[in-house]
Amino acid sequence: MSEDIRFPFWSPDGRFVAFFAGLALKRVDVADGTTQTVCPLPLPGLPGGTLVHGGTWGPDDVILLGWSNNLYSVPASGGTATPLGRDDSRPGGRRWPEFLPGGRRFLYSLRPEDSGAGAGVYLASLDGGATEKPVQVMPSDYPARYAEPGYLLFVRDGVLLAQRFDADTASLQGTPVTLAPRVAVSPDVNFRSADFSVGGGALVYRTGWSRSRLTWLDRSGKVDSVIGEPDNYVEAELSPDGTRIALEISEGNGLGAIWVMDAVAGTRVPLTRTLDEWEYAPRWSPDGRHIAYSRFADIYSMLADGSGGEVLLARISPFILNFSRQWTPDGRSVVFTKLTGGLFSAPASTNSQPSSLPGSSNSETNARVSPDGRWLAYTSAESGRREVYVRPFGGGARRLISTAGGGQPLWHRKGTELYYQAADGSIMVAAVKGGSTFDVSAARALFSTRPTRDELRQSYSTIDGERFLVRTPDASTPPSISWLVNWRALVEGQR
Numbered sequence: 001m002s003e004d005i006r007f008p009f010w011s012p013d014g015r016f017v018a019f020f021a022g023l024a025l026k027r028v029d030v031a032d033g034t035t036q037t038v039c040p041l042p043l044p045g046l047p048g049g050t051l052v053h054g055g056t057w058g059p060d061d062v063i064l065l066g067w068s069n070n071l072y073s074v075p076a077s078g079g080t081a082t083p084l085g086r087d088d089s090r091p092g093g094r095r096w097p098e099f100l101p102g103g104r105r106f107l108y109s110l111r112p113e114d115s116g117a118g119a120g121v122y123l124a125s126l127d128g129g130a131t132e133k134p135v136q137v138m139p140s141d142y143p144a145r146y147a148e149p150g151y152l153l154f155v156r157d158g159v160l161l162a163q164r165f166d167a168d169t170a171s172l173q174g175t176p177v178t179l180a181p182r183v184a185v186s187p188d189v190n191f192r193s194a195d196f197s198v199g200g201g202a203l204v205y206r207t208g209w210s211r212s213r214l215t216w217l218d219r220s221g222k223v224d225s226v227i228g229e230p231d232n233y234v235e236a237e238l239s240p241d242g243t244r245i246a247l248e249i250s251e252g253n254g255l256g257a258i259w260v261m262d263a264v265a266g267t268r269v270p271l272t273r274t275l276d277e278w279e280y281a282p283r284w285s286p287d288g289r290h291i292a293y294s295r296f297a298d299i300y301s302m303l304a305d306g307s308g309g310e311v312l313l314a315r316i317s318p319f320i321l322n323f324s325r326q327w328t329p330d331g332r333s334v335v336f337t338k339l340t341g342g343l344f345s346a347p348a349s350t351n352s353q354p355s356s357l358p359g360s361s362n363s364e365t366n367a368r369v370s371p372d373g374r375w376l377a378y379t380s381a382e383s384g385r386r387e388v389y390v391r392p393f394g395g396g397a398r399r400l401i402s403t404a405g406g407g408q409p410l411w412h413r414k415g416t417e418l419y420y421q422a423a424d425g426s427i428m429v430a431a432v433k434g435g436s437t438f439d440v441s442a443a444r445a446l447f448s449t450r451p452t453r454d455e456l457r458q459s460y461s462t463i464d465g466e467r468f469l470v471r472t473p474d475a476s477t478p479p480s481i482s483w484l485v486n487w488r489a490l491v492e493g494q495r
Contacts, residue, residue: 023040038063065097070083071084100123104125106126108124109144141192160178160196180205183206202483213471214236215227235458238469255277283324289304292348323338332347341361378391403442426445430442
C-alpha cells in the first residue's frame, strides 16, 4: 500500500483505518482495501514521518492529528487540515490526541519547549476556541488512553497503569492499578510515546526494549564482527580514522547521552551525561579531535577525550529541535537540520549565528558535504517521497541520485563513492568522479538492512566503503507483544 505507513488508528465503527503515509493522512476501507487521501499534511514539504504525533477519529467523523508540535482537525471524508486554537500561556508541542466519549472533548500530551515543568496530559474541547484554558489531567511525559467505563491507561516509570477517570470533571479518582510491570517506551525524547493500545475489553502492549548491537558488515553485507554490548543505541558515527565511534545512547528515562567507543575493543566512556537533558546527533570534526552534538535547540562541541568543558557553537532561534549533521571538511562550520526541515550551517566558534544554506527549502534534511567541499548530498521530500540529491555546496542545479526513494546519504572519505539507504532498506552505492563537474554512475545495491522511517537519524556509518557499521536488532532481548483480555477484571480485583 505504501512504503512509509505510520501511526494507524481506527474509525469509531471499525470500518476504516486511518494512517500517515509520506506527506499525507490516508484512510483504507477494511472490507475492500480501497485507499483515500484524507488530506495532505498541513505544512507541505516537511519531512513527513518525522513530525507525525498520532491521530484520533471521533464519532462526528472529525479526525484530530498531531503534526509538527500542533493539533489539527480535518473531516474524515477529506478536506483541509485546520489548526486548533491553543492556550499561549502553555507553550510547547501538542501531541497524541485522543477523543473522549461524545467526540467533542479530547486528551492530548503537552511537551514543553524546554525540559522544565508543564509536561502532562491535558483535556480540551473542539468547542472551546482559542480562549479556552485546557485542564491538566495529570503530569506525565507520555500520552494517556481513555477506556470505558471510565479509566485512563498510562505509563509511569515504564509501568502500565489504569486509574479511574471522571471525564466530566477531568479528574482522576482512587489510586492507580498496575496492569503490566514493564511496557516499551520510545527512546526518543521528541516523541515520548508508549507502546500500548486499548479497545473494547482488550489491551495489547509491547514489552522489552528495542535494543540493538553494533555490527560490522563487509561490502557484501556479510557479518564481520559485533562490537561492544547490546544497548539502546540511537546513532553511531565512525571517527575520521575509523578507530572510534561517537554514540548516542538512550538512557532509561528516554533521554539521550553521548558516549565514545573504541572501534576495536568495544570499550566506551561517557562524553556527556547530564541525565535531565537530551543530548543527541554526535558528529566528528574532520581532525577527529572534537565532537559536535545537539541539546534541544543548541549545538555544542567538546573535545573527544572528554577533557575541558563544552563550547556552545550555535543557539537556534526561534526555539526548535535541531540535528547536527556534519562538520564541513575545512572544520570551520557545522551543518545541521532543523526538526521542521531545512539545511543550515553555523561557524564552529563560540555562540555563532546560524544561516540557511544557499537554495535550501523546508523539504530538505540530512545534508552531507563531499570531502573536497564542492558538493552537497541531501534528502528532499518535495516530490511526495524521500529522494537523494546532489547540488553544488554554494547552491546551483541539483541532480537526482536515488531512483525509487532513498535517504541518509554518506560520502566515501575520498569522495569516490556516494552511499544512501533505499526505501526498502538496501544500502546503495554510486561511483563518483570528482572535479569541477559532478559525474556519477547509476546506483546499485550493496546489501540489505532494516528500512528506517526516521530520516533525521543515520542508521549506518562508513568511511571507506569496505566496512559498514550498522545497528542490528539484539536477538537476546527481543521485544514481545502481550494481549490482555480481562484487564477490567484485573483492575476491579485490585481496587
